[in-house]
Amino acid sequence: MTDGVKKFLYVNRKAPYGTIYALESLEVVLIGAAFDLDVSLAFLDDGVFQLVKSQDTKEIGVKNFSPTFRALGDYEVTKLYVEKESLAERGLTAEDLQEITYEDEDDDYAEKPSLIFVSRAEMADVMGDQDVVLSF
Amino acid sequence: MAYEVDGQEIATDEEGYITNLGEWTPELGAVIAKAEEVDMTDEHWAVVNFLRDYYEEYQIAPAVRVLIKSIKKSMGPEVGNNKYMYELFPYGPAKQACKIAGLPKPTGCV
Numbered sequence: 100m101t102d103g104v105k106k107f108l109y110v111n112r113k114a115p116y117g118t119i120y121a122l123e124s125l126e127v128v129l130i131g132a133a134f135d136l137d138v139s140l141a142f143l144d145d146g147v148f149q150l151v152k153s154q155d156t157k158e159i160g161v162k163n164f165s166p167t168f169r170a171l172g173d174y175e176v177t178k179l180y181v182e183k184e185s186l187a188e189r190g191l192t193a194e195d196l197q198e199i200t201y202e203d204e205d206d207d208y209a210e211k212p213s214l215i216f217v218s219r220a221e222m223a224d225v226m227g228d229q230d231v232v233l234s235f
Numbered sequence: 236m237a238y239e240v241d242g243q244e245i246a247t248d249e250e251g252y253i254t255n256l257g258e259w260t261p262e263l264g265a266v267i268a269k270a271e272e273v274d275m276t277d278e279h280w281a282v283v284n285f286l287r288d289y290y291e292e293y294q295i296a297p298a299v300r301v302l303i304k305s306i307k308k309s310m311g312p313e314v315g316n317n318k319y320m321y322e323l324f325p326y327g328p329a330k331q332a333c334k335i336a337g338l339p340k341p342t343g344c345v
Binding site: 129132133162163164166167169170173174 | 289292293294295297298300301304305
């Protein structure tokens with residue numbers, strides 16, 4: 100990482116619908132991506148539900164914004180940390196989440212996974228390593 | 236403000252973006268383009284179609300930087316560069332092309 104580029108972590112702790120936090124977080128990430136920052140996202144507690152695949156919001160009358168996570172690679176946001184304990188506590192596994200990848204420009208546009216599964220202890224290290232942590 | 240296609244009135248917001256995305260047709264796109272004083276060529280339509288596909292897949296209109304990068308990849312650097320894209324859409328490729336494509340204003344666009 101280049102010196103002087105600030106490391107921003109957006110922490111997502113809430114379920115995708117019912118409150119506006121999840122959508123607002125994603126919008127801030129997309130807007131913030133225009134600046135020269137090293138951006139990562141963290142998903143823990145109910146926040147892991149945001150990444151569950153095949154979401155269907157028809158019955159609750161709100162937009163399903165989960166496909167937008169797959170666009171993050173285009174915005175050079177390629178590190179989405181997911182806490183393993185939060186998944187397990189909710190009966191979820193990695194297979195329940197949608198696949199999110201990015202194209203690595205420095206590696207002949209190879210498709211690489213954006214989701215990084217970490218333990219609670221590792222997540223603490225990820226947070227400790229940031230210049231700015233924004234919690235949603 | 237509203238557009239008219241085949242006697243049907245299409246509602247928009249105060250900036251001319253249509254409010255019901257489902258009402259878009261290529262005919263409406265042509266009407267909006269005319270109101271924007273953009274002479275639509277195949278390249279204009281290619282950008283508009285790209286935006287619609289992007290929205291369909293990701294549920295967002297891409298930022299201009301992302302748009303140009305993606306167009307460069309799919310249509311080559313002759314089209315996918317800042318200068319040319321602004322020639323096609325003088326009021327901003329993302330902003331104006333999204334309006335013609337019947338999409339909301341790109342996130343982060345003011």
